[in-house]
Amino acid sequence: PRTYVVTGSASGIGQATAQLLKERGHRVIGADLHDAEVIADLSTADGRASLIEGVTEASGGRVDAVLAVAGVDIAGPATAAINYYGAISTMTGLRPLLLNSPAPRVVAVSSITSVHPYDEELLDLLLDGEEAAALRRAAVAGPVYATTKRALSRWIRRHAITPDWAGAGIPLNAVAPGLVRTELLKRLFDDPGTRQRIEAGSPMPLGGPYEPVAAAELLAWLAGEQNGHMTGQTIFLDGGADVALRGDST
Ligand code: NAI
Numbered sequence: 001p002r003t004y005v006v007t008g009s010a011s012g013i014g015q016a017t018a019q020l021l022k023e024r025g026h027r028v029i030g031a032d033l034h035d036a037e038v039i040a041d042l043s044t045a046d047g048r049a050s051l052i053e054g055v056t057e058a059s060g061g062r063v064d065a066v067l068a069v070a071g072v073d074i075a076g077p078a079t080a081a082i083n084y085y086g087a088i089s090t091m092t093g094l095r096p097l098l099l100n101s102p103a104p105r106v107v108a109v110s111s112i113t114s115v116h117p118y119d120e121e122l123l124d125l126l127l128d129g130e131e132a133a134a135l136r137r138a139a140v141a142g143p144v145y146a147t148t149k150r151a152l153s154r155w156i157r158r159h160a161i162t163p164d165w166a167g168a169g170i171p172l173n174a175v176a177p178g179l180v181r182t183e184l185l186k187r188l189f190d191d192p193g194t195r196q197r198i199e200a201g202s203p204m205p206l207g208g209p210y211e212p213v214a215a216a217e218l219l220a221w222l223a224g225e226q227n228g229h230m231t232g233q234t235i236f237l238d239g240g241a242d243v244a245l246r247g248d249s250t
Contacts (some may be wrong), residue, residue, distance in 0.1 A: 002103075003027045004053050004223060007042065007090055008070030010035040010112030013109060016212035017067060017219045024220070029058045032070065042070055042086030043078055052093040062100035065223035066091055068108040073184055080138040084126050088155060093170070098170055103225040106165075109168040109215075110153045110174040112202045112238045113146035115196045115245055124168045126151035127158075149176070153234040160232030173222050178202050178238030179209035186189035204239030 004021050008014030011029030018028045031038040031051055038054035041047030055063065068087040072079055087108050098104035119141035126135035126148065140143045153174050159165050160172045179185055179202055189195040218237050221227060236242040242249075 001026045003059055004065045005063050006067045007031045013033050013212045013215045014069035017216040020216040020220055021232045029055055035219045047087040055137040063097045064101040066094045067223055077138040079144050080148050080233040082149050085131055090114040105173045105223045107164045107219050107222040108174045110176040112176055112178045113148040114149040114153045114176055116146040118143050118147040118150050122147045123151055157232045171227055173180045175218050176234050176236045177215050178204045178241045180212055181209050182212055190206040203244045204241050206239040
């Protein structure tokens with residue numbers, strides 16, 4: 001059995017993934033704000049440090065895969081702090097523990113919104129600036145959520161083939177779901193106007209919103225021993241939304 005770290009394990013995609021991996025006989029260290037083995041708030045530097053501390057202690061210093069799933073779609077700086085900095089500090093902070101695995105893997109959860117319109121200034125600050133400046137921009141920028149997911153996918157592509165990752169034998173990928181039936185989506189769909197905007201913004205010709213276990217299956221594959229050759233990719237699990245929005249991509 002392998003040891004998997006799953007952030008956002010208390011709900012939705014993270015919960016479904018943790019459950020699937022446990023059913024397959026693996027050890028799962030879940031991390032979340034509540035209802036998890038490791039309680040940590042990924043919106044703050046202190047919370048991110050306690051994630052690393054908690055996982056180091058729970059795992060005994062070795063993990064085989066890290067799945068950075070936790071994320072929110074709320075207005076403003078918290079979304080940037082959790083979706084981007086929370087995910088990146090999870091991946092980089094746990095890298096030393098991955099080095100002790102014979103088949104280390106990392107997967108983050110991006111989004112179909114990573115190809116939606118975005119805020120250029122915020123994207124640049126996320127990728128190259130200070131967190132404080134990015135959070136200030138996130139307080140006033142329009143499409144913060146989409147920008148954090150674009151930045152996350154881009155970060156993965158930029159780091160995948162560096163000495164720290166490919167050089168250390170660690171594949172680094174993302175899954176970009178379309179609309180998935182979770183608490184996050186339910187909250188957004190509560191408002192009919194928002195629901196209509198979201199459905200129009202991410203059209204899914206192949207079947208519409210799906211259950212979180214479908215995303216869990218792909219996350220488990222990417223984080224499993226069998227994935228020895230794919231890295232730097234963002235895989236769209238989106239019912240065709242990426243094709244509908246972007247058409248030809250090569
Ligand atoms: P969810 O709301 O069901 O689960 C998210 C989990 O993250 C919750 O358990 C929550 O407590 C945790 N979390 C939130 N803030 C946190 C923090 N500061 N520190 C630690 N944990 C925190 O949402 P869902 O849909 O399962 O989302 C999982 C990921 O999938 C997110 O990154 C989201 O952006 C992404 N996603 C979701 C889509 C959807 O349609 N549901 C579509 C595309 C991407």
